[in-house]
Amino acid sequence: MTAVAAGASTRARARLAPYLYVLPALLLLGLWNYYPLVYLIHLSLHRLGASAPMPRWVGLTNYRELFANPLFWRVLGNTAIYTGLVVPLSIGLGLALALALDQRLRGARLLRTLLYTPVVLPTVAGATVALWIFNTDYGLANYLLGLIGLPPIGWLTDSEYALGSLIAVGVWKTFGYFMLVYLAALQSLPQSVLEAARLDGARPWDRFWSVTWPLLRPTTWFAIVIALILSFQAFDFVNIMTQGGPSNATNLLVFYVYQNGFQYFRLGFAGAIAVVMFVLVYTLSGLISLWYSR
Amino acid sequence: MKRVVGRILLYAAVLIAAALVAMPMYWLVVSALKPSSEIFTATPRWLPGRIEWRNFVNAWEGAAFGRYFINSVGVTAAILFLQLVTSSLAAFALARRRFVGRGFILFAVIGALIIPIQVTFLANFITLQHFGWLDSYGALIAPFAASAFGTFLLRQAFLAVPDAIEDAARLDRCTGLAFLWHFLLPLARPTVVAFVLVALVAHWNDYFWPLIVTNRDQIRTLPIGLAMFVSQEVTTDWNLLMAATLFVAGPVLIVFFLTQRYFIRSHVNAGLKR
Numbered sequence: 001m002t003a004v005a006a007g008a009s010t011r012a013r014a015r016l017a018p019y020l021y022v023l024p025a026l027l028l029l030g031l032w033n034y035y036p037l038v039y040l041i042h043l044s045l046h047r048l049g050a051s052a053p054m055p056r057w058v059g060l061t062n063y064r065e066l067f068a069n070p071l072f073w074r075v076l077g078n079t080a081i082y083t084g085l086v087v088p089l090s091i092g093l094g095l096a097l098a099l100a101l102d103q104r105l106r107g108a109r110l111l112r113t114l115l116y117t118p119v120v121l122p123t124v125a126g127a128t129v130a131l132w133i134f135n136t137d138y139g140l141a142n143y144l145l146g147l148i149g150l151p152p153i154g155w156l157t158d159s160e161y162a163l164g165s166l167i168a169v170g171v172w173k174t175f176g177y178f179m180l181v182y183l184a185a186l187q188s189l190p191q192s193v194l195e196a197a198r199l200d201g202a203r204p205w206d207r208f209w210s211v212t213w214p215l216l217r218p219t220t221w222f223a224i225v226i227a228l229i230l231s232f233q234a235f236d237f238v239n240i241m242t243q244g245g246p247s248n249a250t251n252l253l254v255f256y257v258y259q260n261g262f263q264y265f266r267l268g269f270a271g272a273i274a275v276v277m278f279v280l281v282y283t284l285s286g287l288i289s290l291w292y293s294r
Numbered sequence: 295m296k297r298v299v300g301r302i303l304l305y306a307a308v309l310i311a312a313a314l315v316a317m318p319m320y321w322l323v324v325s326a327l328k329p330s331s332e333i334f335t336a337t338p339r340w341l342p343g344r345i346e347w348r349n350f351v352n353a354w355e356g357a358a359f360g361r362y363f364i365n366s367v368g369v370t371a372a373i374l375f376l377q378l379v380t381s382s383l384a385a386f387a388l389a390r391r392r393f394v395g396r397g398f399i400l401f402a403v404i405g406a407l408i409i410p411i412q413v414t415f416l417a418n419f420i421t422l423q424h425f426g427w428l429d430s431y432g433a434l435i436a437p438f439a440a441s442a443f444g445t446f447l448l449r450q451a452f453l454a455v456p457d458a459i460e461d462a463a464r465l466d467r468c469t470g471l472a473f474l475w476h477f478l479l480p481l482a483r484p485t486v487v488a489f490v491l492v493a494l495v496a497h498w499n500d501y502f503w504p505l506i507v508t509n510r511d512q513i514r515t516l517p518i519g520l521a522m523f524v525s526q527e528v529t530t531d532w533n534l535l536m537a538a539t540l541f542v543a544g545p546v547l548i549v550f551f552l553t554q555r556y557f558i559r560s561h562v563n564a565g566l567k568r
Contacts, residue, residue, distance in 0.1 A: 017470065018387035022399055025384035028440035033406040036417030043416065093311070100308045111308060113554055115315055120550045120557070122499035124517040125543035128524050129322045132532050140321055143338050172315065180558060204300075233412045236501045240521055254412045261416055262506065271416055278413045 040278075043271035050265035062272035072273070074248055075256045078163060082234060082252055086170045087227040093171065094178025094223070095216075099208070101179075102186045112183070116176040123173065123236035130169050131156070131241055156242055159249035166250050169237050174230060178223050185219040186212070221292040225285045232281045253277045322543070326350075326536035333532050346533065353523075353537040358511055362519035363541065369431060369515055370497045373438045377493055378486075381444035386474045388445070389452035390460065400449070406442035415506055422507060433507040434515070438497065444489050451482035488556045491549070498546050516542045 044062055046055040066072050097115060101108045118126065133140045134155035142152035155165045189212065197211045235254040238244060244251035244259065251259075253273065261270030325333065329346040332339050354360070387393070388400050411418075418437050419428075427433045455478060463473050479486060501517040508514050514522070520542050524535055550557060 015393070018391040018393040018396075021383040021387035021391075025380040025440040025445055026399060026402070028380060029403065029406045029442060031421070032418055032437045032440070033409045033414060033442070034402075035421075036414035037409065039417040039420070040413065043420075097308065097311055100304055103304060105305065105308065111312055112558075113551070114312055116554075116557075117319065117547070117550070118315060120495050120499075120546055121319075122501070122517055122542050122546060124499075124501050124520050125322070125539045126318070128520065128535055128539045129318045131524070132325065132536065133318060133321060135532075138334050138338075138532075140317075140338055172318070176315075184558075229408070229410065233410055235412065239505070240501075240524065257412070257416070258506075261419075267416060267420070274413055274416055282408075 037278075040271050040274055043268055044275045046268045046271075048267040049261075049269075052268075055268070058268065062269045063276075065269065066272050066276065071248060071251070072256070075251045075253055078249070078251055079232065079253045081163060082167055082170070083228065083231040085167050086174070086231045086234075087224065089167075089171045090175040091178050091220070091223050091227055093175040094180075095182050095220075097175070097179045098182035098186055099212075101183060112180075115179055118173050119176040121173070124240060126169065126173055127237050127240035130165075130237070134165055134241075157246055159246045162242055162246060162250045166234075166237055166241065169241075170231065170234060173237075174227070178227065181223055182216065182219060185216055189215050217292070221289065224288055228285060228288070229281055232277065322536050322539060325533055326540050328533050330531060330533055349533050349537040350540075353534040354541070356534060356538070357519055357523045358514075359516070359519060359538065359541055361512060362514055362516045365431075365513060366498060366516040369434045370494060372431075372435045373497050374490055374493055376435070376439040377441040377444050378490070380440045381448050381489075382474060382479060382486075384440075384445045385448035385452055386478060389449045390455075390478075403442050403445050407446065411437075411503060415503065419506055428507055429509045429513065431513060434504055434513070437503070441493065444493065447485055447489050448482060451485035452478050455481050484556065484559060487553075488559050491553055491556055494549065495546055 043055070045057065045059060046052075047058045047061070048055040101112055105111070136142060136152060136154050136157060139155070141155055145152060153161055156162050193211060193215070194207070197207045202210070233254055234252050235258065238250055238252055238255045239258070242250040244255050254277070257270045257273045257277065260266045260273065324340070324342060326349055327345045327347075328339070328342040328349075329344055332343055384403070388396060388403070414437075422428050422433045422436070425432075427436065459477060459481070460473060463469070463477055468476055499517060500515075501521065504515045504518045505521075508518060511519075520538055523538050
């Protein structure tokens with residue numbers, strides 16, 4: 001009798017066990033990843049912060065104020081330019097270097113390590129070095145300009161160049177990741193197809209466009225979506241190098257959220273920006289995925 | 295002949311790219327070694343005339359870098375430990391057990407992969423405020439105690455372990471958590487190592503989250519400490535700033551150079567699976 005009961009309880013325990021194993025991860029992901037999405041929408045419909053210590057329902061007011069704010073459109077424009085350049089440049093550079101390293105160059109392994117290093121370098125470190133190199137008076141960048149006979153420019157202090165400088169640093173930091181992703185994809189392509197194209201006498205350039213590029217399609221889709229999400233998240237370089245300036249020339253979406261939430265203490269308004277950002281990123285990723293799965 | 299020219303052009307292009315990448319890192323190291331008199335010169339010097347090791351001492355004493363260092367090590371270690379425990383438990387169930395709701399739970403884990411901290415940070419800040427945890431180690435660690443990435447990665451690795459091994463282990467009365475500890479984790483070692491390295495770099499380097507939740511100097515981590523040091527010192531001693539930058543970048547670069555084949559493996563699968 002007891003043996004039967006023991007058997008039943010062992011079985012019950014075995015049935016319960018998997019739920020216990022997933023429970024910690026599931027609770028934590030729920031609390032820190034999923035609940036915030038719901039709470040963010042709630043927050044964006046309230047006023048909360050310096051002017052209202054307890055949340056007060058305001059309906060869509062935050063969104064109305066946001067869309068009527070010229071700075072929001074400026075920030076959106078900056079983010080569009082930043083994303084529109086960083087995504088194709090870092091993926092293009094990554095692909096080009098992956099194709100080059102795939103040619104069994106001498107020293108390819110060493111180059112691969114070197115080119116990937118900026119990816120693991122802390123953003124704070126990259127930003128500090130960039131501040132020094134882009135320093136108007138004593139920076140290396142202006143010295144190099146001088147060598148080719150050009151006058152010095154305010155890389156981070158002139159609103160005409162500051163966003164460009166951030167884009168350059170953004171590409172510098174991320175292209176190595178896409179290089180590795182492409183390199184791995186290239187090395188797993190079916191060699192027989194590439195060999196057949198070579199035997200057909202196709203020239204390298206044609207071979208790339210008619211064989212390699214179509215085969216890399218899933219990789220390119222993955223790279224674009226990741227690059228898009230990453231570049232929308234750009235914050236560290238902005239906060240350390242320019243603080244969004246000069247006169248908001250480098251104010252990007254996440255920095256705008258941070259500024260409103262943690263410098264002006266308008267948490268409800270910041271919530272509305274974050275919701276808009278989330279919707280934008282995932283609508284874009286969704287559209288790209290749809291287009292790619294045609 | 296044409297091949298040779300193409301080859302040379304290819305080399306030239308790759309070397310130019312490599313130089314552009316290497317130059318800032320070279321400048322970081324060289325500037326950290328220069329005496330102040332060689333920092334503000336009209337013509338930058340490519341090599342220090344004299345190596346000034348004292349820069350590291352002065353920078354270290356210029357802010358509470360010892361404290362930041364200990365904090366960074368402690369916080370990163372705690373996050374990695376918690377992520378390994380929660381991820382391997384969840385991955386074990388998701389890969390090797392059949393139960394009602396498994397598909398849905400797996401879907402929820404994968405979904406969490408694409409919710410970035412830049413979207414969740416406002417809400418998580420307010421949650422921590424309710425807990426009364428702001429400005430504490432708990433605030434730095436708790437939001438990262440689980441990892442969707444780690445759970446997913448380990449699940450893939452555990453799936454690859456043949457059922458025969460589990461059957462054999464069961465005959466030896468090695469089941470449940472004992473099987474996870476004695477068989478699955480050792481068999482999945484390359485994946486475990488790759489995951490630990492990626493998480494290590496991500497959390498050691500993290501600037502955004504500690505910036506949001508820390509106010510006291512005693513609990514700041516290295517990236518925040520460096521950023522504060524920079525904003526106080528700016529326009530003055532670039533050699534000290536570069537030396538301080540090496541405190542943050544040095545450990546992670548050393549780990550990267552020693553373990554790079556695991557790093558490369560951690561990324562190779564990413565682009566292949568849709």
